[in-house]
Amino acid sequence: MSKSESKAIGNCPVPESTLRRMPIYLQYLQQLSPQDTDLISAATIAKDLDFNPVQVRKDLAMTEASGRPKTGYKRRELLVAIENFLGYNKTDEALLVGVGRLGQALLSYEGFVKCGFNIVVAFDNDPQKIGTAYGDTEIMSIAKLENLAPRLGVKIGIITVPGGAAQTVADCMVQAGIVGIWNFTSIKLQVPEHVVVQDENITTSFTVLAARVNGMLQHA
Amino acid sequence: MSKSESKAIGNCPVPESTLRRMPIYLQYLQQLSPQDTDLISAATIAKDLDFNPVQVRKDLAMTEASGRPKTGYKRRELLVAIENFLGYNKTDEALLVGVGRLGQALLSYEGFVKCGFNIVVAFDNDPQKIGTAYGDTEIMSIAKLENLAPRLGVKIGIITVPGGAAQTVADCMVQAGIVGIWNFTSIKLQVPEHVVVQDENITTSFTVLAARVNGMLQHA
DNA sequence: TAGATTGTTAATCGATTAACAATC
DNA sequence: TAGATTGTTAATCGATTAACAATC
Numbered sequence: 001m002s003k004s005e006s007k008a009i010g011n012c013p014v015p016e017s018t019l020r021r022m023p024i025y026l027q028y029l030q031q032l033s034p035q036d037t038d039l040i041s042a043a044t045i046a047k048d049l050d051f052n053p054v055q056v057r058k059d060l061a062m063t064e065a066s067g068r069p070k071t072g073y074k075r076r077e078l079l080v081a082i083e084n085f086l087g088y089n090k091t092d093e094a095l096l097v098g099v100g101r102l103g104q105a106l107l108s109y110e111g112f113v114k115c116g117f118n119i120v121v122a123f124d125n126d127p128q129k130i131g132t133a134y135g136d137t138e139i140m141s142i143a144k145l146e147n148l149a150p151r152l153g154v155k156i157g158i159i160t161v162p163g164g165a166a167q168t169v170a171d172c173m174v175q176a177g178i179v180g181i182w183n184f185t186s187i188k189l190q191v192p193e194h195v196v197v198q199d200e201n202i203t204t205s206f207t208v209l210a211a212r213v214n215g216m217l218q219h220a
Numbered sequence: 221m222s223k224s225e226s227k228a229i230g231n232c233p234v235p236e237s238t239l240r241r242m243p244i245y246l247q248y249l250q251q252l253s254p255q256d257t258d259l260i261s262a263a264t265i266a267k268d269l270d271f272n273p274v275q276v277r278k279d280l281a282m283t284e285a286s287g288r289p290k291t292g293y294k295r296r297e298l299l300v301a302i303e304n305f306l307g308y309n310k311t312d313e314a315l316l317v318g319v320g321r322l323g324q325a326l327l328s329y330e331g332f333v334k335c336g337f338n339i340v341v342a343f344d345n346d347p348q349k350i351g352t353a354y355g356d357t358e359i360m361s362i363a364k365l366e367n368l369a370p371r372l373g374v375k376i377g378i379i380t381v382p383g384g385a386a387q388t389v390a391d392c393m394v395q396a397g398i399v400g401i402w403n404f405t406s407i408k409l410q411v412p413e414h415v416v417v418q419d420e421n422i423t424t425s426f427t428v429l430a431a432r433v434n435g436m437l438q439h440a
Numbered sequence: 441t442a443g444a445t446t447g448t449t450a451a452t453c454g455a456t457t458a459a460c461a462a463t464c
Numbered sequence: 465t466a467g468a469t470t471g472t473t474a475a476t477c478g479a480t481t482a483a484c485a486a487t488c
Contacts, residue, residue, distance in 0.1 A: 017479065019431055023424045027406050041445065049408065054481060057447065069445045069487045092430055101325035106422075108321055111406060115423050117430075156433065180433035182426070186247050186331060188269070198429040202326075203335050204243045206402070209418040210312050210337075211239055213375065213400035218233040218454090237455065261469065274457060277471065289463045289469045 018059050022086055023115075024049060025059070029079045041072035088115045093154050094182075097169050098161035099124040099139055102184060106158060107134045120152060142172070149176035156180040163187045170197075238279050242306055243335075244269060245279070249299045261292035308335045313374050314402075317389050318381035319344040319359055322404060326378065327354045340372060362392070369396035376400040383407045390417075 028049060032040075042060065046053035060073065065081030067073040083089055096103055096119050107119060123142045124130060130141045140148070149157075157173040159166055159181060166185040173181060180196045183189055189197050211217050248269060252260070262280065266273035280293065285301030287293040303309055316323055316339050327339060343362045344350060350361045360368070369377075377398040379389050386405040393401060400416045403409055409417050431437050 014436055020424055023427055067446055086427055101328055105321035105325050111423050117426055180429055182429055196432045203331050206337050207243055207306055209400055209402055212416045216234055218235055287470055
């Protein structure tokens with residue numbers, strides 16, 4: 001069963017808001033100390049995470065786990081169900097272009113392992129870097145991307161180059177059969193319909209934080 | 221006029237969804253080539269950014285800019301209005317704790333200047349790093365944070381330490397009078413009511429990208 | 441059994457989109 | 465003037481929350 005056929009697909013599609021809460025539940029369940037009870041109720045989770053208990057139950061209902069009235073959910077079972085729901089048990093391979101500070105940070109981030117994410121190769125245009133490796137990941141010339149990516153069957157590309165080079169890199173990725181681009185620049189990329197772009201805009205994040213601190217935001 | 225008294229405050233509070241689109245409009249207006257017309261309509265912006273035109277007009281109406289029927293908005297005027305709306309013309313100062321790869325990437329990110337964001341000092345517990353500087357930013361012992369932050373009047377703290385140290389750092393920041401924490405770890409931080417925490421969870425972002433690529437998401 | 445907790449159906453709320461009047 | 469575009473008011477849509485029936 002490939003990732004695209006996983007549990008969630010047959011059922012109704014998942015709202016992004018629900019999806020975004022799932023890793024939070026997972027982290028919460030993982031950090032509970034082993035001494036804590038083996039059973040946990042939606043009310044407890046909700047209280048600890050500042051969520052609405054109904055929302056928690058609805059979210060968890062999208063996984064294959066089910067709770068039992070009076071007792072709640074089995075902690076371990078729920079944890080595994082969420083991992084399966086999120087496809088963390090299957091591996092997604094990616095390539096990365098731009099081995100600067102940010103690229104290096106991503107290459108050395110150990111948290112990706114837990115969610116089945118693996119950066120298999122990196123590219124840069126700096127001759128000093130080409131041919132070396134960063135951790136386990138080889139750094140190659142960008143010229144090799146177009147040829148190598150299809151052979152590796154990699155479907156996800158990470159762009160951590162300066163903004164000026166982003167569109168060129170994106171074009172190259174599309175040529176190479178990449179269908180999901182994780183874009184860390186603030187450039188709006190032009191890509192064909194079938195390619196998904198996820199923008200990771202650090203400036204936007206800061207803007208939201210500043211607005212919340214300054215009380216400009218609605219709920220905050 | 222301090223940031224907290226800026227335009228948006230007197231009026232109705234801003235929905236986060238609107239706020240998040242503002243930097244996108246700004247980037248769009250900035251990247252338009254100078255040859256492009258000096259006037260731009262909401263319809264054009266909407267088409268280029270794949271937004272709904274009514275949404276664009278409603279968003280822009282929250283700024284002090286106003287368009288004219290038949291002609292549209294003055295590009296330069298709109299650009300400045302958005303910058304003011306977002307408070308990019310005022311400076312927000314921050315301190316950063318944890319000068320690893322990610323911390324370094326943030327310290328060297330030049331895009332913060334445009335949005336009035338300035339990291340004035342960094343902290344680490346590595347004796348090798350303490351006393352050195354990264355770019356213009358001095359790296360000091362974490363022990364000095366509690367004393368220094370209030371003197372500098374810094375209100376925003378960035379946490380880029382390993383997860384295990386995150387809560388301790390957060391506690392220290394709260395003691396030092398920090399009221400906004402930008403948390404790059406996946407730990408759920410415990411803080412007093414008055415402190416705003418913005419979680420920047422790279423794993424969640426990846427999860428959303430993977431879900432979109434695999435067609436698990438609703439709209440995608 | 442009684443009480444607690446789940447899971448579902450209905451109500452509320454807010455954001456997006458549509459319809460339209462105002463205006464240049 | 466006629467036509468295009470803004471800005472606002474109303475309708476739709478989806479997510480959150482409340483009410484409640486089912487069940488252990």
